[in-house]
Amino acid sequence: MSVTNPSDTVALATPDAPTSAPASIRRPRHGLIRGILGNRKAAFGAGVLLVFAVVALAAPLLAPGNPSLITAIASQPPSAEHLFGTTAKGQDVLALTMHGARTSLLVGFVVGAAATLVGLLVGVASAYFGRVIDDLLSLVTNVFLLIPGLPLLVILAAFLPPGIGTVVVVLIITGWAGSARVLRSQALSIRSKDFVAAAVVTGENPLRIMFREILPNMASIVMSTFLACVIFGIGAQAGLEFLGLGDASVVTWGTNLYWASNDGALFTGAWWAFVPSGLCIALVAFALAMVNYAVDEVTNPRLRTKKKGRTRA
Amino acid sequence: MSTTPILEVSNLRVEYHGDNRQVVAVNDVSFSIGEGEIFGLAGESGCGKSTVANSIMRLLKDPAEITGGQIRFKGRDLLTLRGEELRRFRWKEIAMIFQSAMNSLNPVMTIGSQMVDIFTTHEGISVKQARVRSAELLRLVSIDPVRLDSYPHQLSGGMRQRAVIAMALALQPSLLIMDEPTTALDVVVQQEIMAQISDLQRQLGFSVLFITHDMSLMVELSHRMAVMHSGRLVEMAEADLLFARPLHPYTSSLMNAFPPLTGPRIRLTGLSDAVRAADGSGSCAFHVSCPPDRINCSGNIPDLREVEQGRFVAEHPRTNLEGAAA
Amino acid sequence: MRFIVRRLAFYLLAFWVSITLNFLLPRFMPGDPVTRMFAQAANKMQPHQIEQLRQLFGLDERPIWQQYLTYVHNIFTGQMGVSISRFPTPVSEVIGSQIGWTLLLGGTALVIAVVIGNLLGILAAWRRGGVLDSVFPPILVFVGSFPYFWLAMAALYLFGVVLGWFPIRHAFDAGMTPELSWTFFSSVATHLFLPALTIVLVSIGGWMLGMRNTMIATTAEDYILMAEAKGLTNNRIMFRYAARNAMLPSVTAFGMSFGFIVGGALLTEVVFAYPGVGYQLLAAVQGLDYPLMQGIFLTITAAVLVANFIVDIVYVRLDPRVRVS
Numbered sequence: 001m002s003v004t005n006p007s008d009t010v011a012l013a014t015p016d017a018p019t020s021a022p023a024s025i026r027r028p029r030h031g032l033i034r035g036i037l038g039n040r041k042a043a044f045g046a047g048v049l050l051v052f053a054v055v056a057l058a059a060p061l062l063a064p065g066n067p068s069l070i071t072a073i074a075s076q077p078p079s080a081e082h083l084f085g086t087t088a089k090g091q092d093v094l095a096l097t098m099h100g101a102r103t104s105l106l107v108g109f110v111v112g113a114a115a116t117l118v119g120l121l122v123g124v125a126s127a128y129f130g131r132v133i134d135d136l137l138s139l140v141t142n143v144f145l146l147i148p149g150l151p152l153l154v155i156l157a158a159f160l161p162p163g164i165g166t167v168v169v170v171l172i173i174t175g176w177a178g179s180a181r182v183l184r185s186q187a188l189s190i191r192s193k194d195f196v197a198a199a200v201v202t203g204e205n206p207l208r209i210m211f212r213e214i215l216p217n218m219a220s221i222v223m224s225t226f227l228a229c230v231i232f233g234i235g236a237q238a239g240l241e242f243l244g245l246g247d248a249s250v251v252t253w254g255t256n257l258y259w260a261s262n263d264g265a266l267f268t269g270a271w272w273a274f275v276p277s278g279l280c281i282a283l284v285a286f287a288l289a290m291v292n293y294a295v296d297e298v299t300n301p302r303l304r305t306k307k308k309g310r311t312r313a
Numbered sequence: 314m315s316t317t318p319i320l321e322v323s324n325l326r327v328e329y330h331g332d333n334r335q336v337v338a339v340n341d342v343s344f345s346i347g348e349g350e351i352f353g354l355a356g357e358s359g360c361g362k363s364t365v366a367n368s369i370m371r372l373l374k375d376p377a378e379i380t381g382g383q384i385r386f387k388g389r390d391l392l393t394l395r396g397e398e399l400r401r402f403r404w405k406e407i408a409m410i411f412q413s414a415m416n417s418l419n420p421v422m423t424i425g426s427q428m429v430d431i432f433t434t435h436e437g438i439s440v441k442q443a444r445v446r447s448a449e450l451l452r453l454v455s456i457d458p459v460r461l462d463s464y465p466h467q468l469s470g471g472m473r474q475r476a477v478i479a480m481a482l483a484l485q486p487s488l489l490i491m492d493e494p495t496t497a498l499d500v501v502v503q504q505e506i507m508a509q510i511s512d513l514q515r516q517l518g519f520s521v522l523f524i525t526h527d528m529s530l531m532v533e534l535s536h537r538m539a540v541m542h543s544g545r546l547v548e549m550a551e552a553d554l555l556f557a558r559p560l561h562p563y564t565s566s567l568m569n570a571f572p573p574l575t576g577p578r579i580r581l582t583g584l585s586d587a588v589r590a591a592d593g594s595g596s597c598a599f600h601v602s603c604p605p606d607r608i609n610c611s612g613n614i615p616d617l618r619e620v621e622q623g624r625f626v627a628e629h630p631r632t633n634l635e636g637a638a639a
Numbered sequence: 640m641r642f643i644v645r646r647l648a649f650y651l652l653a654f655w656v657s658i659t660l661n662f663l664l665p666r667f668m669p670g671d672p673v674t675r676m677f678a679q680a681a682n683k684m685q686p687h688q689i690e691q692l693r694q695l696f697g698l699d700e701r702p703i704w705q706q707y708l709t710y711v712h713n714i715f716t717g718q719m720g721v722s723i724s725r726f727p728t729p730v731s732e733v734i735g736s737q738i739g740w741t742l743l744l745g746g747t748a749l750v751i752a753v754v755i756g757n758l759l760g761i762l763a764a765w766r767r768g769g770v771l772d773s774v775f776p777p778i779l780v781f782v783g784s785f786p787y788f789w790l791a792m793a794a795l796y797l798f799g800v801v802l803g804w805f806p807i808r809h810a811f812d813a814g815m816t817p818e819l820s821w822t823f824f825s826s827v828a829t830h831l832f833l834p835a836l837t838i839v840l841v842s843i844g845g846w847m848l849g850m851r852n853t854m855i856a857t858t859a860e861d862y863i864l865m866a867e868a869k870g871l872t873n874n875r876i877m878f879r880y881a882a883r884n885a886m887l888p889s890v891t892a893f894g895m896s897f898g899f900i901v902g903g904a905l906l907t908e909v910v911f912a913y914p915g916v917g918y919q920l921l922a923a924v925q926g927l928d929y930p931l932m933q934g935i936f937l938t939i940t941a942a943v944l945v946a947n948f949i950v951d952i953v954y955v956r957l958d959p960r961v962r963v964s
Binding site: 370372400401402403404405408409411412413416417418419420421422430431434435464466477480 | 860861862864865866867868869870871872873875879880883884887957958959960
């Protein structure tokens with residue numbers, strides 16, 4: 001798992017969005033998207049993600065056939081034939097890595113989207129209705145935040161039938177609370193703004209207020225929560241599978257590492273068996289984190305690293 | 314009041330560097346403050362008066378930058394002070410009272426330790442001695458010394474502001490800058506605080522640079538005052554003279570922005586729309602004319618000119634040299 | 640005081656939720672896993688032990704509320720059943736013999752990461768745009784992007800297998816018995832180095848950036864400006880005024896991230912075969928040892944809750960505004 005669990009990163013992104021003029025609050029998206037497009041970190045992150053997405057989609061073309069087929073050419077170091085070498089079972093590591101990207105990214109993004117959605121619903125409902133509903137939802141959120149994730153993942157995954165579906169469900173259960181907490185506090189601060197009060201007074205219905213008035217102003221924080229959740233999803237999935245709690249027959253980066261470790265790659269010196277998958281996880285997480293920092297910087301200019309050396313008179 | 318100036322600000326220019334534009338916050342501002350004098354600087358929010366204060370304390374940070382002019386204090390050029398020299402100079406020579414005492418006190422340190430560190434840093438005395446001195450200071454502003462061990466949030470707003478005043482006087486500075494010291498307080502407490510400052514000033518004889526947008530408060534306290542608008546000074550004179558007979562239209566608008574407590578009821582008008590409406594030309598009447606891009610009007614306010622002994626005004630087609638405008 | 644009581648009530652509630660979850664999981668998940676476990680374990684168990692396990696997993700015929708009461712009672716008296724993979728040792732005994740190593744590893748890594756990370760964050764924020772502020776964050780974010788266990792594998796491979804600088808498994812040299820001697824301690828230290836290093840490397844970036852960002856927000860406060868105007872020394876402003884305030888959200892984050900660090904430590908233990916509860920958790924997963932898995936879950940949850948409670952007490956000491964109310 002990586003450091004960036006949802007609650008963590010978001011704690012870094014203090015919701016300090018521009019709040020001066022109502023106009024700038026209500027239509028932040030143009031500026032946000034333009035700002036992100038012009039940001040070097042974001043461009044780098046998006047580029048890396050794009051490459052991974054293309055490779056994942058094209059994996060069956062780039063490496064046709066079943067990548068986990070066991071062959072006799074076992075434990076080969078990288079060569080022209082097998083660019084990333086082969087595993088102890090004679091599988092091509094490059095093919096495993098490319099096919100692994102499919103499931104790993106899919107699970108990561110599904111978990112990210114679902115966890116953000118649950119967090120958003122809970123957070124906005126909590127902030128909009130307040131009082132008992134808020135108390136109750138916050139309590140549940142905080143309990144989930146407090147229960148240590150990995151052991152919870154393990155017992156859930158152990159009791160549920162094994163498979164990718166279980167992994168997704170379990171990751172959503174353990175991942176939503178962090179986003180709910182952040183989104184609630186942001187929604188709460190928007191809820192207290194005058195334009196929302198005006199909408200309430202003019203009798204707009206709650207759903208409309210939640211989705212038309214509050215939600216559009218949370219674009220940047222929802223985005224960074226989503227990215228953090230994807231990072232969490234990819235990392236935690238790998239962790240679960242590494243412990244053998246995934247479906248070991250599905251090719252993912254996590255199961256690749258599980259098999260590498262089980263086959264003793266560390267002790268036979270077969271570094272090529274475990275380096276690519278780990279590096280891929282790190283690269284994707286890093287790319288997502290870069291986009292995330294870019295979002296933060298665009299919405300909170302104070303965090304930008306300044307150029308040095310402006311002299312004073 | 315002696316006439317030897319202890320602070321001389323000449324042609325001060327401060328710019329803020331934005332991502333793609335520059336804003337001139339203070340444009341060619343000059344004034345001086347004599348020994349023991351209370352000098353008022355008035356103007357609406359955002360006119361650059363706090364920037365002037367922060368320039369004197371050398372507290373400006375990126376993206377603000379002093380790009381021109383001089384600030385001399387007792388003959389010393391403040392803009393050349395660096396590092397350790399600057400640190401020793403601050404508070405010892407010039408102390409400052411910030412707008413909100415709630416925010417200018419460290420919430421997690423006791424009032425006492427925030428006073429003690431002034432003495433231990435500047436005078437190198439022991440904490441024990443420093444506490445004795447701090448207790449004296451609190452008594453000076455009529456706060457019970459047991460409050461040394463209180464945290465800021467445990468004091469009332471007025472008490473906090475008095476504690477800050479006590480801190481400002483710790484090293485007996487020759488100049489005290491007060492940046493809207495009572496804006497955050499209610500009127501009654503405001504009066505108490507102002508009376509106290511005025512007392513202390515007579516007692517200790519320091520000079521004051523008093524910054525506010527409240528003209529009536531300023532006239533009560535100041536000897537001399539200047540009015541600032543869009544980074545420029547538009548008028549400067551003896552306080553009562555200026556109050557009795559403002560020469561620049563902006564000065565009179567600013568004065569009229571506060572309703573008098575007595576007298577007939579009159580309709581209040583906004584600061585600049587009043588003049589603009591009367592004029593109809595679209596230019597806000599305080600300048601010679603609006604610049605085509607309307608980004609930086611300050612260039613269109615002319616320099617101050619002495620029109621009478623000690624009376625300066627930025628001359629303007631509608632400058633009313635005869636008496637009150639509007 | 641009211642704050643502390645409220646937090647305590649909250650932690651008890653959280654613990655109750657965990658116990659209840661533990662109770663419900665085997666009862667509502669269709670029989671499969673538990674049946675498999677019994678099939679595997681039946682031949683080496685005594686009848687009364689099987690009976691006890693059946694109770695634990697709700698296979699007896701009593702009404703559910705009775706089962707629940709018995710279960711809660713058992714948990715609070717430390718009876719979490721018998722471990723299957725380490726049959727017939729009771730779960731509480733298995734955990735008791737290993738938790739020390741986890742605490743040592745997790746605690747060491749946490750303290751180092753927190754101290755160094757926060758210090759780096761303070762300095763980076765204080766000198767915006769300096770070397771620390773521009774070079775460290777991207778590197779640490781990149782390192783932090785690796786899964787804990789992968790970085791552990793890489794460290795093990797590089798420093799343990801290839802270079803041979805550090806031992807590659809267990810907590811002390813084989814053949815040694817735990818004793819109060821210098822040789823034993825140094826053996827423990829060398830075994831601790833790599834696993835702790837990986838945890839520190841992965842987690843330090845989060846601390847640094849978190850502290851940097853709250854520091855930047857804090858330095859915009861009026862009291863920092865006033866401290867500067869007071870002519871205080873840079874160090875005093877940085878630590879006593881800025882960092883002291885920026886620390887408060889960091890302390891809260893500290894509590895929240897315990898669970899996460901524990902997770903990382905567990906995986907790291909697996910890679911280094913470090914004899915803590917994480918390694919045991921792997922064994923439990925592989926051996927379908929459900930009582931042990933649940934026991935470990937509850938123990939870790941309890942530990943995290945206690946740690947959070949301690950953090951709350953510290954927080955109250957640090958923030959006078961909470962202390963009074």
